[in-house]
Amino acid sequence: MTAVDEYRVADADAGPYAVTVGPDGALWYTMVHAGRIGRLVPAGDGPTSVALSPGSGPTAITAGPDGALWCTEYAAHRIGRIGTDGAVTEFPVPTPECGPYGIVAGPDGALWFTESAADRIGRITPDGTVTEHPLPVAGGFPAAITAGGDGALWFALNRADAIGRLTTDGAFTLHPLPTAGAAPVGITAGTGGVVWCTEIGAGRLARIDPDRRITEYPLPDPAGRPHAVTVDAAGTPWFTEWAGNRIGRLAADGTTTSYDLRTPGAEPHGLTVCPDGNVWAALEIGALARVTP
Incomplete structure (x- = not known):
């Protein structure tokens, strides 16, 4: 039987938003x-x-290639580096008011991040050198980003109802989603070159195959607002439903298993899978949730 536990990690106003497994x-x-x-x-x-600098608004977080944690500072328009010893370094992004949101370690030894308010994808090296790539579409609001199995970066374009692909040498490709109003937010690389994303506006998950074929999976609750997505060791996608107050899993046959959170209105957002197979999600009420399959 699957167990769902919640661990209080902060007060209710702190707003845990994203979670990852560190190198430690x-x-x-x-x-x-x-x-x-x-x-x-x-x-x-x-x-x-x-603590980061006041008013930083840390959003997404990932383990970097240098043994540290890296995060986006949405409100301060910076990228933060946090050593496992607690040392903090913050790097400004050249474009002002850019709103960094998603971040991931790329295949080239750098960190790649989205600039949601500036229609750009940024790249930062471990020493803090930033380069930026303007998107070929305006007002797309790039959200989460992931490193695909094909050596490229994939990202969700929330307001363009599309998934973007960027090679490390700066070439963009856009893949429109079949459903209007899909509003993708979360994205993750699966197994075998597959990419998964959440469609928060349509209540679906979408799968992008290596041949660029897109398959959408309607969730049982169309109003559940799926937000973040990750995959386990078997390549099975797990996702949070912000409005549905639950964590879900999509089986290979397209069926969904849902795990209700114990606290009403917990506001689940980012999630990650630990090496032991447990799934952890950040709850904006000041807690982390653990699903033990």
């Missing part, structure tokens, strides 16, 4: 309203956190 095996998560980065060892002594 701990869970690291952003607290978007508190301007802090939290750390939790599930079997440890409890959560700890480090």
Whole structure:
């Protein structure tokens, strides 16, 4: 039987938003309203956190190629680096008011991030050197980003109802989603060159195959507002439903299994899979949720 547990890691106003597994095996998560980065060892002594600059608005977080954690600072228009020792370095992005949102370690030893308010994809090296690539579409609002199995970067274009692909040498390709109003947000690389994304506006998951064929999977609750998506070791996608207050799993045959969160209105956003197979999600009410399959 699947167990769903919740762990209080901050006060209700801190706003845990994204979570990832760090190089030290701990869970690291952003607290978007508190301007802090939290750390939790599930079997440890409890959560700890480090402060970013005031008003930073940390959003997405990922493990970097240099053994540190990297996050986007949406409100401060910076990229943050957090060492596992708690040391913080913050790097400005050249384009002002750019609104960095998603971030991922790329195949080239750099971090790649979306600039949601500036229609750009940015690249930052571990030493803080930033380059930017303007999108070929205006007003697309690039959201989450992932490193695909094909060596390119894939990202969700929330307001363009499309998925973008960017090679490391700067070539863009756009793939429109079949459903109008899909409004993709979350995106992740699956197995075998597959890419998955959430359609928060349409209540669906979409799968993009290596041949660029797109298949959409309607979820049982069309109003569930699927937000983030990740895959487990078997390539099975897991996702959060913000309005539905649950975590879901999509089987290979297209059927969905849902796991209701214990706290009403928990506002689940980002999620990650640990090496032990447990799935963890950030709850904006000040907690992390664990699903033990």
